[in-house]
Amino acid sequence: MISDTLIVPTEYAPSVIDIKRALLSYNKVLLVSPNDRDVIPSRTFGLVMGLPPIMTWDMGPVKPMGKTASYDNDFDDLASTFKDAIAQGAVEIISTYKEISPGNILIGTVGIDDYPLDPQAVFWIYRSMASDQTLLDAVLHDRYLSSLTNKEDVLALALQGCGEGRINDIRELPLIEKYHEDLELRQAISRISYARLGAVVKYIGYCQEKNVVPVLPSEGYQKITNLLLQNSSSIIRQNIDPGDSFWVRLNRIQNVVHEDFVNADAVNNLSVKEILKLRSKVWGKTLTAKEKLFESLREIALNTKNDNDFTDKATQQLISYRVEAEELETEWKKVRLKLICEIGIAATAAAPKVVGEITQVGNGMGSAELILVAGSVWFLQQVKGIGAQIIELQEREAKFRRGAGFGFTKSYPSFFRKK
Numbered sequence: 195m196i197s198d199t200l201i202v203p204t205e206y207a208p209s210v211i212d213i214k215r216a217l218l219s220y221n222k223v224l225l226v227s228p229n230d231r232d233v234i235p236s237r238t239f240g241l242v243m244g245l246p247p248i249m250t251w252d253m254g255p256v257k258p259m260g261k262t263a264s265y266d267n268d269f270d271d272l273a274s275t276f277k278d279a280i281a282q283g284a285v286e287i288i289s290t291y292k293e294i295s296p297g298n299i300l301i302g303t304v305g306i307d308d309y310p311l312d313p314q315a316v317f318w319i320y321r322s323m324a325s326d327q328t329l330l331d332a333v334l335h336d337r338y339l340s341s342l343t344n345k346e347d348v349l350a351l352a353l354q355g356c357g358e359g360r361i362n363d364i365r366e367l368p369l370i371e372k373y374h375e376d377l378e379l380r381q382a383i384s385r386i387s388y389a390r391l392g393a394v395v396k397y398i399g400y401c402q403e404k405n406v407v408p409v410l411p412s413e414g415y416q417k418i419t420n421l422l423l424q425n426s427s428s429i430i431r432q433n434i435d436p437g438d439s440f441w442v443r444l445n446r447i448q449n450v451v452h453e454d455f456v457n458a459d460a461v462n463n464l465s466v467k468e469i470l471k472l473r474s475k476v477w478g479k480t481l482t483a484k485e486k487l488f489e490s491l492r493e494i495a496l497n498t499k500n501d502n503d504f505t506d507k508a509t510q511q512l513i514s515y516r517v518e519a520e521e522l523e524t525e526w527k528k529v530r531l532k533l534i535c536e537i538g539i540a541a542t543a544a545a546p547k548v549v550g551e552i553t554q555v556g557n558g559m560g561s562a563e564l565i566l567v568a569g570s571v572w573f574l575q576q577v578k579g580i581g582a583q584i585i586e587l588q589e590r591e592a593k594f595r596r597g598a599g600f601g602f603t604k605s606y607p608s609f610f611r612k613k
Contacts, residue, residue: 207268233392260351352382
């Protein structure tokens with residue numbers, strides 16, 4: 195079965211090129227509703243604070259992400275542009291939760307509808323990450339935010355909400371240290387960073403639970419996931435017996451590189467109907483082969499005793515896949531420039547590459563499980579000292595769930611800005 199994908203929201207609406215590219219790589223492209231901006235549903239904030247789950251009301255936005263002034267109109271334009279894809283079920287607009295109406299009070303068990311995550315886990319992982327200066331700084335680095343030279347534009351993106359202040363004996367989130375003596379601007383930039391870190395935690399967790407691949411349309415998002423995955427290796431070494439560990443074995447798949455280079459100009463010039471026509475039988479056959487490859491590599495990673503055995507067996511799988519992919523390469527000669535599929539240096543450890551006017555899609559084997567481990571353990575163990583216990587718990591849970599290799603899509607950064 196071909197994977198679906200979700201484009202992780204930012205402060206600006208998804209770009210047409212990102213959606214077109216995703217349509218060529220996945221079965222269905224999920225776009226998040228413009229109204230879905232909080233890190234957790236507002237009605238669950240009381241639960242996070244320790245209130246009993248018998249009554250809830252709208253406590254206001256919980257670390258919401260801001261939007262550009264044109265966001266809603268841009269999103270409506272996207273819905274119109276991709277109406278054929280939406281009609282075919284290739285694009286879908288979703289929400290991760292449903293909010294209660296402002297002012298309403300619900301009595302009884304607090305439900306969270308389709309939100310598949312534990313709000314407490316999401317909230318406290320977000321808080322621990324947003325307390326780290328390295329991550330606060332890293333998530334801001336992309337061309338869109340760098341292009342904002344007007345102070346008012348920055349302030350407009352920095353929404354206030356529950357979740358950043360002092361909570362009982364836990365101090366408020368720190369302001370970012372590296373930016374600006376202007377306190378108002380420093381506070382705004384810090385809030386933008388908090389919201390982005392919250393989005394990384396929420397949507398990677400959401401995609402893991404829904405078995406969907408997250409697309410990361412921001413250099414800042416990519417930098418954060420790279421940092422987390424690099425640190426997951428350190429966590430594993432510190433907390434897990436290297437002889438026979440689920441996580442040590444799973445970590446092997448970080449060394450698999452699967453990248454698909456396409457001609458961005460060619461893709462950009464195709465209509466949505468033309469993009470949909472490229473999703474042919476050969477396309478479906480190749481993407482099905484890619485999914486089987488990912489599943490095989492995961493099984494090999496988990497069942498081989500050492501890295502050399504993994505490399506030998508995985509290389510054979512990659513060679514077989516390349517043979518299957520050749521037919522699509524011929525059919526897609528107009529839009530595809532290069533396909534890389536090999537065992538190499540850990541894909542997640544490298545900075546995103548930019549190759550001319552190319553959209554690079556890094557369908558590497560970056561694992562959502564490992565990102566969640568890194569996010570929840572690396573930081574939480576610093577403040578609570580329970581890293582090993584969390585890894586043990588997640589390891590047990592992972593063995594009972596259907597896992598998948600998750601790719602992280604890297605889009606050429608010149609398309610980040612709204613035209």
